[in-house]
Amino acid sequence: MTALLLAGHGSHISPNTAGLVWRCLDQLRAWGVADEVGACFWKEPPSFRNALGSFCSDAVVVVPVLAADGYFARTVIPTEMGLDGPLTRAGSRCIHYTRPIGVHPRLGDVLLASVLQQMAALNVETQELAVAVIGHGTRRDGRSREAARRNAKSLAARMPGLDVLEAYLDDDPSIASIYERTQAPVILAVPWFLAPGSHVSIDVPRALGLPAGSTSGRSRGRSVYYLDAPGTAGVVSELILELAQTCEPAIGDRHSRGAWRCFPGQGVRHLWREVCEQGELTFGELLLTPSCVQPPGNGQGRTRVSSPAQLRRLVRERPFRPLPEARGLPGGWYAESGDARTLAAVVETVYPGTLVDWSAARRGTLESESLQNVAERQTGNFRIVGDLSLSTINMLSTKLCDQCVRQPTWNGENAEANKLPCREPCNLWLSKAIA
Ligand code: SF4
Numbered sequence: 180m181t182a183l184l185l186a187g188h189g190s191h192i193s194p195n196t197a198g199l200v201w202r203c204l205d206q207l208r209a210w211g212v213a214d215e216v217g218a219c220f221w222k223e224p225p226s227f228r229n230a231l232g233s234f235c236s237d238a239v240v241v242v243p244v245l246a247a248d249g250y251f252a253r254t255v256i257p258t259e260m261g262l263d264g265p266l267t268r269a270g271s272r273c274i275h276y277t278r279p280i281g282v283h284p285r286l287g288d289v290l291l292a293s294v295l296q297q298m299a300a301l302n303v304e305t306q307e308l309a310v311a312v313i314g315h316g317t318r319r320d321g322r323s324r325e326a327a328r329r330n331a332k333s334l335a336a337r338m339p340g341l342d343v344l345e346a347y348l349d350d351d352p353s354i355a356s357i358y359e360r361t362q363a364p365v366i367l368a369v370p371w372f373l374a375p376g377s378h379v380s381i382d383v384p385r386a387l388g389l390p391a392g393s394t395s396g397r398s399r400g401r402s403v404y405y406l407d408a409p410g411t412a413g414v415v416s417e418l419i420l421e422l423a424q425t426c427e428p429a430i431g432d433r434h435s436r437g438a439w440r441c442f443p444g445q446g447v448r449h450l451w452r453e454v455c456e457q458g459e460l461t462f463g464e465l466l467l468t469p470s471c472v473q474p475p476g477n478g479q480g481r482t483r484v485s486s487p488a489q490l491r492r493l494v495r496e497r498p499f500r501p502l503p504e505a506r507g508l509p510g511g512w513y514a515e516s517g518d519a520r521t522l523a524a525v526v527e528t529v530y531p532g533t534l535v536d537w538s539a540a541r542r543g544t545l546e547s548e549s550l551q552n553v554a555e556r557q558t559g560n561f562r563i564v565g566d567l568s569l570s571t572i573n574m575l576s577t578k579l580c581d582q583c584v585r586q587p588t589w590n591g592e593n594a595e596a597n598k599l600p601c602r603e604p605c606n607l608w609l610s611k612a613i614a
Contacts, residue, residue, distance in 0.1 A: 182215035182236035189220030194496040196376025202412035211436040225532025227259035233443035246281035249323025275426035309342040309363035314371040316350030327371040354386035373410040439524035446538030451519030463584035464508040473513035547588040548603035
């Protein structure tokens with residue numbers, strides 16, 4: 180069996196940051212490119228740490244859906260997943276780790292096409308124009324600038340005479356310096372990010388001096404046009420497949436298997452068995468029966484959900500709930516199940532990554548990570564959570580975990596039989612801890 184795992188950044192603020200990854204995931208599942216297809220994130224569940232455990236496959240390809248080959252791609256993901264490099268052997272499993280999407284040469288073609296299209300729309304000549312390719316960058320790892328820099332250079336080589344600049348949100352040269360480095364009256368600014376999250380929609384336009392919510396305007400005496408980020412779901416899904424196939428040729432034979440297919444397989448049969456034996460089962464704030472999944476106490480006028488994207492919009496994105504397990508699951512919907520895989524896929528869409536832990540806890544094999552262990556493996560700011568006082572830990576647990584359908588087992592306690600276990604502190608918990 181083969182599995183494909185997309186690794187993105189995610190956000191606590193906007194559903195758009197993870198949105199591209201979810202759209203690609205839906206597309207790749209609908210294409211049926213692997214037996215199991217999943218996603219994981221730094222800021223949202225499922226976490227980088229836990230995602231591999233959801234698969235049954237003995238060959239897994241992990242593709243970072245990131246714009247840069249920097250700190251996250253080179254350090255955070257390999258550390259969290261326990262990867263040794265491009266190929267890791269873990270027991271009988273082979274885990275392939277590809278380069279991130281943002282360094283794929285075809286994204287350069289997308290950038291060129293987008294600049295040419297905008298030039299034609301504005302009817303401007305090369306000599307009146309500067310193009311600023313704006314990446315995230317980080318002072319933690321200069322390699323985070325490489326993808327934006329390479330694409331800026333490639334664009335300059337393909338359009339002789341065009342003034343092409345690079346700039347970074349969190350590194351030098353800064354976005355504000357664009358206005359000092361070019362005299363061009365018209366500036367096309369291209370965010371070198373894969374997803375239109377809060378950096379793309381708020382932070383970069385603000386640093387450019389554009390009015391909030393606008394994609395063009397006057398700033399420092401220039402006309403500035405803000406282009407779309409280069410990744411669209413259709414293009415990025417194809418690039419993901421291409422990268423995955425170079426490691427695992429069995430990935431990619433397309434045969435459509437339906438909207439609720441190709442989800443991670445761990446725990447699926449276990450869940451189905453319990454639901455069938457008991458007739459109905461409460462899972463977080465879901466009521467599961469062999470034929471239907473819905474929030475308990477659902478009234479009349481319910482929406483019948485027919486796809487993961489529709490369900491995600493209802494329970495996750497509008498309004499955005501960065502912690503899907505937070506209490507207060509939106510109601511008014513139901514999904515027909517009827518078989519083990521559909522039932523588990525609906526549960527996985529509502530509570531990503533919980534099924535594998537639920538199943539392990541029920542079988543008595545759940546391995547929890549203490550806060551100390553989590554702190555020790557950190558390479559960034561979270562390292563200090565190992566020094567938190569007991570009162571801070573308790574305060575955070577009351578504030579967050581008591582409002583969550585999961586129950587921490589990372590604090591040494593056992594989850595109650597009717598609760599979903601939480602084997603290690605989530606990113607939201609860690610972020611609040613260091614705030
Ligand atoms: S750490 Fe607390 S808030 Fe976060 S998932 Fe676990 S139980 Fe929920």
